[in-house]
Every structure is written in C-alpha cells, then in structure tokens.
Amino acid sequence: MGFNAADDAGVYLLTPDLALIQTVDFFTPVVDDPYAYGAIGAANALSDVYAMGGQPLTAMNIVGFPCHGDLAVLAEILRGGAEKVAEAGVVLVGGHTVQDDEPKYGLSVTGVVRPDKVVTNAGAKPGDVLVLTKPLGSGIITTAIKGGVAPPDLVERVTQVMAALNKAAAEAMVEVGVDACTDITGFGLVGHALEMAEASGVCFRIEAGRVPLIEGTRDLARMGSIPGGTYSNRAFFSGKTRMGEHLSETDQLLFYDAQTSGGLLIAVKEEKADELLRQLRRRGVNEAAAIGEVLEEEPGGIRIEVI
Ligand code: CO
Ligand code: CO
Ligand code: CO
Numbered sequence: 001m002g003f004n005a006a007d008d009a010g011v012y013l014l015t016p017d018l019a020l021i022q023t024v025d026f027f028t029p030v031v032d033d034p035y036a037y038g039a040i041g042a043a044n045a046l047s048d049v050y051a052m053g054g055q056p057l058t059a060m061n062i063v064g065f066p067c068h069g070d071l072a073v074l075a076e077i078l079r080g081g082a083e084k085v086a087e088a089g090v091v092l093v094g095g096h097t098v099q100d101d102e103p104k105y106g107l108s109v110t111g112v113v114r115p116d117k118v119v120t121n122a123g124a125k126p127g128d129v130l131v132l133t134k135p136l137g138s139g140i141i142t143t144a145i146k147g148g149v150a151p152p153d154l155v156e157r158v159t160q161v162m163a164a165l166n167k168a169a170a171e172a173m174v175e176v177g178v179d180a181c182t183d184i185t186g187f188g189l190v191g192h193a194l195e196m197a198e199a200s201g202v203c204f205r206i207e208a209g210r211v212p213l214i215e216g217t218r219d220l221a222r223m224g225s226i227p228g229g230t231y232s233n234r235a236f237f238s239g240k241t242r243m244g245e246h247l248s249e250t251d252q253l254l255f256y257d258a259q260t261s262g263g264l265l266i267a268v269k270e271e272k273a274d275e276l277l278r279q280l281r282r283r284g285v286n287e288a289a290a291i292g293e294v295l296e297e298e299p300g301g302i303r304i305e306v307i
Helices: 034-050 071-085 136-144 152-163 167-178 186-198 217-222 228-240 249-256 268-282
Strands: 010-015 020-026 055-065 092-099 102-112 127-132 180-183 202-206 239-245 264-268 288-297 304-306
Touching: 010 304, 020 034, 020 055, 034 071, 034 102, 034 152, 034 167, 034 180, 055 071, 071 092, 071 102, 127 268, 136 152, 136 217, 136 228, 167 264, 167 268, 180 186, 186 249, 186 264, 186 304, 217 249, 217 304, 228 239, 228 249, 239 264, 264 268, 268 288
Parallel strands: 055 092, 202 304, 239 304
Antiparallel strands: 010 020, 020 102, 055 102, 127 264, 127 288, 180 264, 202 288
16 A cells, blocks of 8 residues: 555555455553453554454464563453454464563454455545544543543443444445545544545544543543643644634643544545444444544645534
8 A cells, every 4th residue: 555645554465356454553551450451452453454444364462561570460461352352253363472561462463355445544535524433532531540530430431432343333334335444543533534634635624512522531631631642642733733713722632632442533425424324323333423524625735623
C-alpha cells in the first residue's frame, strides 16, 4: 500500500485475488487487572486488520516482563490475550518475551484480504456519512485509573469497551461496502479523522453532540484526569481543527483524547448509512453512531470541524 497514507496495516499482494495484511501493536498496562490488560492488548492489535476490511488468521505474542516479576501475573496477561485471540477465531502460533522493567504486551497479526475489498483510509468522498463504532473516553478514564480516582463501575465499563473486538463492526462494514475506514487509537478521534481526511483529500464535519462518550468521562476530564498524549494531540492537530465556539476546553479535549483499542471510524455513502447502522446493531455493535459528514476540501486546506 505504501507509507504515504498512514494506513492501519501493511498490505502485500500475493496473487491477483489474495493479499497479505500484517500489523504489530503493543503497549504498557492500561488497567490493573492483568487478564483484562491481555485481552485489551490483543483486541487492539487485531483491530488494525479489521480496519482494513481484512480477516486476521494468525497472531504472535510480544511480551516484555520484569525478571523478578510475579509469573502468575504474566500467566494472566497471556491468558487474557489468548482467550481474546481465540474469540476472534485467530490461531496463536508463538511469540517472543524479553526482560523489561515495565510490562508490555501486544501481538503481531497476519491476515488476508481480497485486494478489491481492501478498505483504506484514502477513499472518503464528499457527501459520505461518518460512523463511529465505539464510545470515546478510554484515555481519560485509564489516566484516572492510574491516578486511583476512577470509580469501580467505570473501570469495568471502560475495560469492556476496550476489550471488545472490532470484528463484528468490520463484518458489517464489509457486508454493506464502505468508502474508507480507520481505527481510533493514540491520536484520538480528531487525529485519526484528520489522517483519513488528508489521505482522501476532503474535510470532515463532526457534530459534537452525536459523538458517543462513555458516561462519566466528562466529569473525570473536568477533575484534570487528562493523559499527556491527549495534550500532545491537541498541540499537534489543533492547527487543522476548527472547534465550535460553544465547546468548553474540557469538551474540546474529549475529541483529542488518546484512545486505547477504540472503535472504527467509517466513511459510508449517505444512502448506505442506515443499512450500515442496522448491520452494526444486528451484530451487537449497539453504541455505533453517525457522527458527521464528509465535505469537499475548502480553500485553506483540509480540516476537521467539531461543531
Ligand atoms: Co490503526
Ligand atoms: Co496500530
Ligand atoms: Co527464534
């Protein structure tokens, strides 16, 4: 696919009707429960294959763990990852572990896709509807977890959101046929939307009030639970973002929030948008929402508007 469009995974043509998809992702713990951390790390790594419209086939563990660490914790991380990989119908074929002061876990994933069915981030067209399949808030909430100020029910809720596979969302997307897709991770909604808009040569307008948000996120953000990555995203992307005047600083930060294992952001033809939402619901992706639209590039260049 080339490196210019910042796509989610590498795609390599094997034969005229079969292409290989490869990706790798790993990170430090985002929750205290090692089993949940393993599941989230695996769901996040698999997501880049789903975001390309592909089918993951095999995965390998990538692990860093302290040499005097509790091996029961390591076993739980690996169990969480393995069970998530099995849920995806993917075969875990091996992996590699190194000693590391701070634990790290993730996967390298290999999948396949039909070359004419690859969903890149470069195909969004003016008039398309933007659909987001998971609520935002994971960066702010996991920062609150690290600070010891996240209520237990919110910890459970954000864990469930981050550990959810993007498999069903991708299946709905492939069945309906869409113009472009990426997954929302560290650059936040605005950063990944901007990547997609730039690759596609269009502008995006997002309606702030339609963006699904994990309940409780705004309160934690008001209390100052903002990850460093979210501020970096704002510094990096705000020059190409126009925020509605009614949005408070806290509200604006929600859209820059660095996500872990976020949902898919899909650009779909307007006449297919309802069908996509129906197919998502049918597969249990109940929090998916239409959040905006694709506009023609304006004088002054590509930008994201959050109104
Ligand atoms: Co990605
Ligand atoms: Co990735
Ligand atoms: Co070897």
